[in-house]
Amino acid sequence: MIFDNLNLSDQISADFFDDFSKLMTFQELPSKHLLHCEGTICNHFFIIHKGLARAYYHKDTKDITAHFAIEKTSITAIDSFIQRKKSRYNIELLEDSSLSYINYDDWKKLLEDKPHYEKYARIFLENIYIDIAERIEDLLFYSAKERYEKLTHKFPSLQQRVNLGHIASYIGITQETLSRIRAKK
Amino acid sequence: MIFDNLNLSDQISADFFDDFSKLMTFQELPSKHLLHCEGTICNHFFIIHKGLARAYYHKDTKDITAHFAIEKTSITAIDSFIQRKKSRYNIELLEDSSLSYINYDDWKKLLEDKPHYEKYARIFLENIYIDIAERIEDLLFYSAKERYEKLTHKFPSLQQRVNLGHIASYIGITQETLSRIRAKK
């Protein structure tokens, strides 16, 4: 089930999945394909079936990874999707991938037609909140090394699949520091 | 309107406020009163009318402020409130305050009876998400001094009303560092 890793399954009704799936479009796309481009409003919510995507943005001259999405997880430029503002994020594929997306208007319409589905949007956001709150705590209290270990524990496959520089920026350190962390263990 | 600072007003219907207000209990409580105690499940969602509260928790021997709530903003141990798990947070008043709260069961029942109100829960969470994402960016990219300046710009009154140590822990630095930042300007 595509929602497995969204921690929603147990709370969500089957008919929602039917409705939702009907609105989704399936695609296979190659590595490096840009799913969303900065400066535009993000109109899609993606679910990755196979492959890997990352959301990133530019800070000064640097390229900062804000989010990774592996199989069975979702990705979008969420602030833009929610607020309908231009996004600072790009979303790109890091591997040849297959995915589905729903677009904003369809999603919005689904919520209007069947307002009881608002519940799932709420639950989804609650789960995001829990994740992101944990990330703040990580930044406040854990060393570079500990943050790296937590990440690789949570997503073991990332180490092999993603550039060191992307991982480093995700946990808020330079790639030199991450290289040194990897070296001594 | 109590929801002013929640950025909800323009999107929320009047009858919701009626329903919601009917479920709320008003209280006046003195400074240092504990609104919620760690180790228990948080059953209340508070809105501060007057005064000031903070949520904090213990990390090693330290007391870390996770959130401040001034007039017209809300506070709860949100992870516990959402997940129905024991909370690591305490919530205490830092000034004599007047506030209202709604309890979890009433809130849940309201959502069940009138599921279209789910929308407001979603919007509330969306707003929280935007805030918290900004906080991550602050921690990643801004110096201690810049974080302090952003906070005092956002909540000018905090400087006078709250201990230096609480502010320091909120922005992720020691109180010595914050003292030095204040000294040189």
Add this chain to the structure above:
DNA sequence: CGCCGAGTTGAACTGAATCAAGAAACGTGG
């Protein structure tokens, strides 16, 4: 008056950034 919490200041230390140079791996075209 003496204590206590809050804030300040100094000196030494440290984790991570920065700058700079190489080494390895990768892929593209001949």
Add this chain to the structure above:
DNA sequence: CCACGTTTCTTGATTCAGTTCAACTCGGCG
């Protein structure tokens, strides 16, 4: 299949922001 350029990764030397530890000041307040 090799050669070359590009991107990715490593390693070293230096610097710096912020921590830690410790001592000291200041303003209430019982």
